[in-house]
Amino acid sequence: MINRLSPFLAVMLVVGYAFLYGPIASLVVYSFNASRLVTVWAGFSTHWYVELMHNEAIQRAALISLEIAVIAATGALLLGTAAGYALQRYRRFRGRALFGTLAIAPLVLPEVITGLSLLLLFVALEQAVGWPQGRGVPTIAIAHITLGTAYVAVVVEARLAAFDRSLEEAALDLGARPFKVFLVITLPLIAPALAAGWLLAFTLSLDDLVIASFTSGPSSTTLPMVIFSSVRLGVSPQINALATLFLVTVAVLVTLAGRLMNRPEPKS
Amino acid sequence: MSAAMRRRAVLALPYAWLTLFFLVPFMIVLKISLAESVIGIPPYTALLATDGWQLHVSGESYRRLASDDLYALAYLNAIKFAGVSTVFCLLLGYPLAYGIVRAPRRWRSLLLLLVILPFWTSFLIRVYAWIGLLSGNGVINNTLLALGLVHQPLTLLNNAFAIYVGIVYSYLPFMVLPLYAQLEKLDPALLEAAADLGCRPWRAFCRVTLPLSLPGIAAGALLVFIPAVGEFVIPDLLGGPNTLMIGKVLWDEFFANHDWPMAASVAVAMLAVLILPMGFIRRLLQGETA
Numbered sequence: 001m002i003n004r005l006s007p008f009l010a011v012m013l014v015v016g017y018a019f020l021y022g023p024i025a026s027l028v029v030y031s032f033n034a035s036r037l038v039t040v041w042a043g044f045s046t047h048w049y050v051e052l053m054h055n056e057a058i059q060r061a062a063l064i065s066l067e068i069a070v071i072a073a074t075g076a077l078l079l080g081t082a083a084g085y086a087l088q089r090y091r092r093f094r095g096r097a098l099f100g101t102l103a104i105a106p107l108v109l110p111e112v113i114t115g116l117s118l119l120l121l122f123v124a125l126e127q128a129v130g131w132p133q134g135r136g137v138p139t140i141a142i143a144h145i146t147l148g149t150a151y152v153a154v155v156v157e158a159r160l161a162a163f164d165r166s167l168e169e170a171a172l173d174l175g176a177r178p179f180k181v182f183l184v185i186t187l188p189l190i191a192p193a194l195a196a197g198w199l200l201a202f203t204l205s206l207d208d209l210v211i212a213s214f215t216s217g218p219s220s221t222t223l224p225m226v227i228f229s230s231v232r233l234g235v236s237p238q239i240n241a242l243a244t245l246f247l248v249t250v251a252v253l254v255t256l257a258g259r260l261m262n263r264p265e266p267k268s
Numbered sequence: 269m270s271a272a273m274r275r276r277a278v279l280a281l282p283y284a285w286l287t288l289f290f291l292v293p294f295m296i297v298l299k300i301s302l303a304e305s306v307i308g309i310p311p312y313t314a315l316l317a318t319d320g321w322q323l324h325v326s327g328e329s330y331r332r333l334a335s336d337d338l339y340a341l342a343y344l345n346a347i348k349f350a351g352v353s354t355v356f357c358l359l360l361g362y363p364l365a366y367g368i369v370r371a372p373r374r375w376r377s378l379l380l381l382l383v384i385l386p387f388w389t390s391f392l393i394r395v396y397a398w399i400g401l402l403s404g405n406g407v408i409n410n411t412l413l414a415l416g417l418v419h420q421p422l423t424l425l426n427n428a429f430a431i432y433v434g435i436v437y438s439y440l441p442f443m444v445l446p447l448y449a450q451l452e453k454l455d456p457a458l459l460e461a462a463a464d465l466g467c468r469p470w471r472a473f474c475r476v477t478l479p480l481s482l483p484g485i486a487a488g489a490l491l492v493f494i495p496a497v498g499e500f501v502i503p504d505l506l507g508g509p510n511t512l513m514i515g516k517v518l519w520d521e522f523f524a525n526h527d528w529p530m531a532a533s534v535a536v537a538m539l540a541v542l543i544l545p546m547g548f549i550r551r552l553l554q555g556e557t558a
Binding site: 004005006008009010012013015016017019020021022023024026027030040078079080082083085086090093095098099100101102103104105106108109110111112113116117118120121123124127142143145146149153154178179199200203206207209210213214224227228231232235239240242243246247250251253254 | 271274275278279281282283285286287288289290291292293294296297300310360361363364366367368370371372379381382383384385386388389390391392393394396397398399400401403405407410437440469490491494495497498499500501504505515518519522523528531532535538539542546549550553
């Protein structure tokens with residue numbers, strides 16, 4: 001019986017998951033605390049949720065963030081799918097090494113570098129061609145598309161590498177045009193990866209503080225920027241309430257995405 | 269449409285986008301790092317003078333980068349924090365990944381999902397959670413005081429310890445996922461063979477499992493180390509105001525001092541440190557297709 005969970009590994013699993021979820025659990029618990037002091041329990045209350053509902057700065061920022069995230073995820077889906085497809089299917093083309101680097105670098109590059117370099121680009125572009133005029137939602141969206149493209153490309157590439165190409169080949173043999181094969185065969189088969197990629201890019205955009213801070217303008221304060229400036233002043237139960245709502249949303253979305261990803265491939 | 273044209277059509281848009289919004293910006297960072305800081309909009313001098321073709325290269329920001337110990341210290345600190353955190357991520361992440369692989373099959377996808385789930389929630393909020401846990405009157409200190417284990421609150425926040433905790437916590441999923449992918453591929457027959465030949469489990473682990481999981485270890489370590497070097501949010505929120513880490517220095521040069529050329533040269537120097545590990549990670553992640 002080699003392939004069994006040893007006591008040591010079982011303990012480590014418990015420790016690992018406690019470490020991952022302990023802080024999140026404490027966030028949720030203290031969002032229902034009646035006291036302003038986050039750390040002293042003073043009874044159950046939904047007071048902070050009510051106050052959150054009346055916080056206009058947070059709501060405005062949340063709307064801006066959602067708008068950017070939808071644009072960024074959709075743009076990243078288009079570009080990332082093309083990039084992932086090219087990397088998986090086109091073995092040789094001029095500049096493949098450079099393209100591979102460009103497609104994956106935003107994934108690991110420290111955000112301060114990505115943010116600074118994009119801001120300097122926007123400033124230089126404005127000087128040279130007069131666009132973009134100032135910075136705001138469009139510039140943050142462009143920055144987030146660039147970031148999201150890398151993630152979508154990796155997800156799509158992995159899915160393409162895993163699936164059976166004989167269906168595509170059969171369609172081609174039967175005289176379907178390549179574009180039609182892509183639409184009718186490839187696209188439905190990689191749809192779960194596309195959904196996951198879109199959600200990933202969406203979440204990344206919604207969550208990003210650093211790149212958005214560099215590329216934002218005076219009228220485009222995003223939700224993470226509001227959270228950050230509030231957290232810098234100290235712990236606030238309203239942020240706990242916001243975090244709890246965020247967690248619930250994410251849990252629902254991820255469960256849905258998991259259902260999609262784990263759906264068995266249709267047997268033709 | 270010919271195959272070559274199709275390829276070009278698929279490639280054109282992402283290639284153009286990534287060139288314009290990822291490659292070109294680096295050229296600009298490089299250019300501005302060689303300019304001089306001035307008060308104005310934009311706050312740096314032009315590299316090409318408008319009256320002629322004379323190059324105005326200033327090494328001023330690089331000179332400061334080399335001569336002021338603050339920057340060297342911030343770099344070394346960042347590498348130390350990122351490096352030590354990577355080791356702790358590995359020590360915690362390896363048994364976790366191996367435990368998931370060894371867990372009963374029907375649990376596996378759930379366990380894996382539970383590792384990925386925090387990655388989908390807000391990074392900022394997860395860092396924030398630790399402030400509530402670690403602060404002087406935070407959950408951990410209150411628990412320790414109530415249990416009588418300590419008599420006065422421990423200093424857990426605004427120090428190096430908090431930064432380590434923050435990085436390990438935030439980046440753990442990046443370590444576990446590549447390790448899991450690698451360990452899952454491992455053929456159990458190899459370990460059975462080792463056992464049949466009289467090898468003890470620990471020795472079999474060291475001689476068989478560990479060497480075969482090295483690519484996963486490398487991928488995980490790089491996925492943690494590279495972004496952690498440039499981390500800003502964690503040192504800023506958990507490390508206290510006096511933390512010296514290069515990502516925070518870059519942020520302060522830009523947002524507090526408005527010294528764009530200095531921020532740009534800090535970025536160039538950071539990239540110089542990270543370019544080698546980034547090359548490795550590309551090989552590991554695109555290994556099968558490259």
